[in-house]
Structures are given as C-alpha cells and as structure tokens.
Amino acid sequence: MANQYFENNEKLESEIREISYYFKGVKISFFADNGVFSKSGIDFGSNLLLKTISLDGAKNILDVGCGYGTIGVTLAKLNSDVNVSMVDVNLRAIGLCNRAIEKNGLTNALxxxxxVYENVIDKYDLIVSNPPIRAGKSVVHSIILGAYDYLVDGGSMWCVIQKKQGAESAKKVLKELYKCVEVKEKDKGYEIIKATK
Structure with missing residues (x-):
C-alpha cells in the first residue's frame, strides 16, 4: 500500500490547496495536499463527530491522527478556553496543520x-480521533484503547468509525476496558462512539 495518508512519504509531489470550512457560523481555514487524508475537503465522519461531540468542561484535548487538523483546529477555534494538542505520524500533515493553526490565529493549539501515543506524555480530559481505518484494525485499536492511559479519571475518548469498517468490534473491545461506552450518534453508516474512563 504505497502513498497512504497514515504513512510518511515525503517524495509525493505537493499540490497544496486551501479549504474553507464553515462550522456553527464560523469560517475555519485548512490546507490539504497529496498524501493526506480527505485532501478534497472535510470528510463526512469528521464533520459528524464535530457536530456530535460534547466537551463536558474539558480543558485539555488531544486529537490523535489529526491529519491536516480538521477536528483539533475546529475545536480550538470554537473554544478559546481549551488547549488542543494534535499528533500525527505524517510530517506533511503536521506541516499543513501548523499552517492551519497560523492561518486561524490560534494560540491554544499545537x-x-x-x-499514535509514542511521543505523548501528558494526560487529557478528552481524546478525539477519526482513526485511519485503512491502516488496519490493530492501529485503530491502538488509538482507541491506548487513549485510556492518557485520559484523566472520568475523561472520555470520542471516535468516529463506520459500521462496515469495524464499529462493532471497536465497541466490543472498548467495553472491556472503559467504564462506559455509548453510541452518541449514527448517520449514513457512521457511528460516533464515546468511551469514558
């Protein structure tokens, strides 16, 4: 599987384009490129997750597998009182995410x-992810289960997974670890799952 968005391929030709995303009446700017997830625009799953998520007083948020920043940048832009950290393995995605942070004038995002969690040290109130399904079940499970160790007690992990791409098995393994697992929304085969520590 060459040139996948969950890999780091710096040899791909670059064709950066700006994406304008309007969410809750606010314009948010992103930059997409070859070799990153959903380069043509904001994907349905991330949009559904953003429409569904409740921060419940969270002040420190981590977006795992952030890509060019759709979820993390949006949460930071709409909630100036929170601190959002974002991580990705793809250096091109990280560069695009940094551009989005700068373009949107954010001081509460990095x-x-x-x-996954290899370089993560802190604990968070909320961890969010639109996991890279194409990377395989083991990677997806390492994100959603690994979140447990980086959540404060009572913190929650939110993710979006399509039913046909493993939502049932994800819920099953989550229930073995987390105190409470809920499906907060379903739409067009996508499920928004919240797991509370």
Missing part, C-alpha cells in the same frame, strides 16, 4: 509528530 501539533507534534507521534506514531
């Missing part, structure tokens, strides 16, 4: 390189 992005850094990490293969």
């Amino acid at each position: 992005v850094f390189e990490s293969n």
